[in-house]
Amino acid sequence: MAEVENEPKKPQPPTRKVRKVRRAPNKNAIPPEILNDPEIAAAISSLPSAYNFEVHKTIHRLRLSSSTHLALQMPEGLLMYGPVLSDIFKRFSSVHSVVIQGDVTYGACCVDDLGAQAMGCDFLVHYGHSCLVPLTATTVPCLYVFVEIKIDDDHAAECLKRTIPKGSKVHVMGTVQFRGAIFSCRENLEKAGHTCVVPQAKPLSPGEVLGCTAPKGLYDESLGEGEQCMLFIADGRFHLEAAMIANPKLKAYRYDPYGKVLTEEGYEFNRMVSLRDKAITDATKAEVFGVILGTLGRQGNPAILYKVLELLRDRGKKTFVVLLSEIFPAKLDMMPQADAWVQIACPRLSIDWGHYFTKPILSPYELYRMVGETESKEGVYEMDFYEKGESNYWSNFGGDNAKRGTGE
Missing domain, CATH: 3.40.50.11850 (Diphthamide synthesis DPH1/DPH2 domain 2)
Known part of the structure; x- marks a missing residue:
């Protein structure tokens, strides 16, 4: 039988050798000797069963890193479990000493890797919050444990x-x-x-x-x-x-x-906006601004600080910088030279408590509104202090602020 012209040819097997793909071992996978250790399970049973402290994962990470000096940081509601966790990690990992950081912890912005480093710790476990400060930016290796809670x-x-x-x-x-x-x-x-x-x-x-x-x-x-x-x-x-x-x-x-x-x-949105608009208006009359960089954990972002100072100085305002871990009206009243304040710590401080201060105290977003760098929209108040964006320069992840002024 004659060969049909232009008949498609049968595919041939490849002539070259195909390299076999080998998967690298997953170092994050918790080994069975930790997961199935009855002594570890018995120790964990002293913690509330509805709270997931990720003890097995933490022990695995501590062993992998050969950490010897551990810092534990948690909000006040979890502090009671600190000593139990401390004993578990000293018993089942390479850790010799554990420091429980007792300073107030409002959120993940308060992660205190700098404090852990100052105390000579080589690993930090932060409980109860998500990873806001990137692990590549912390000064010591850090593990965030959400502490997920089982509910009905x-x-x-x-x-x-x-x-x-x-x-x-x-x-x-x-x-x-x-x-x-x-x-x-x-x-x-x-x-x-x-x-x-x-x-x-x-x-x-x-x-x-x-x-x-x-x-x-x-x-x-x-x-x-x-x-x-x-x-x-x-x-x-x-x-x-x-x-x-x-x-x-x-x-x-x-x-x-x-x-x-x-x-x-319910929330009195219009009343809040009215109070904040008044603070912004009052601050426009100020000649001297005190600029607060929050030092509670990583609340303060130096990159935002430099932008705030530039905005004010370009408009002929005098400035001075204050470092504070917590901000109270009585503390700021000790510096009457300031006609108004800008705080780079927690926007909710200005929203919730701003009307208790003697002088206007603005968040970075409110300062941008004051100087006309962003417009004020009716029915809108930005809640994006940790949201990624191209134009929200007052935010920790806005523009190039994620570098946090530390060169990362």
Whole structure:
């Protein structure tokens, strides 16, 4: 039989040898001898079972790094577990000594790697918050443990289902400890016929909200007020208030996982904006500005400090810099030379407590508004102090501020 012209030829096997891909061992994988150690399990049993302290992972990391001097940092609500964790790590890792850092820890911005380094520690475990300061920027190796908490997320979803109309759009958010519950609630609500969204303000985790950073623009103008809401899972209001400030039109419900209660929450957004607008207006008359760089952990960002000083000096304002770990009205009253203040520490200090200070005390965002570097929009107050962006130069991750003025 004659060969058909232009008939496609049968593919031939490759003539060259294909290199076999070998996977490098995963150093982060916890070895069975740690996971299955009955003595470690017995030691962990003295900690509350609902709290995930990631003890196995921490022991593995400490052994890998051959750390000998360990620092533990945690918010006050977890301090009671510090001695137990200290004993566990000394017993099952290479650690010889443990320091529990007792200074107040408001959030991940307070991670105190500099304090740990000053005490001669070669490893820091920070509990209860997410990784805001990159691990490449800390002065000692650092492990962030979220301490995820198991809750009755079915009850949270059921409470909301009985409260809002079926088919409502729900934005589910919360603090990082309840990250697992956020996604469980979304799944439960979707099964009940709701449209659910877990919003994200990068680089934070989906659904995660900080006191100074929250997803914005969640209100859908095409829907009615009764057809959309946020469900916030947290045991307090501080983080929820950030989400309400960023989305003032959106109805808010908070589920308290300890009391197992769902409450409708409110925030006096217009009153807050009025107070902050007055502070900004009063500060425009100031000739001398005191500029505060927060020294509580990594609250203060030197890169933002330099920009603030440049903005003020370019406009003929006199400035002086003060380093403070905590900011109180009485402390600032000791420096009457300042006509106004700018604090690079926590924006919520200005929002929540600014009206208690004798002189106007602005956040970096408010200073940018004062000097006209960003416009003021009706119904908008930026809550993006740790959100990545190209134009929010007052933010820790805005522009090139992520370098934190340290040359990274």
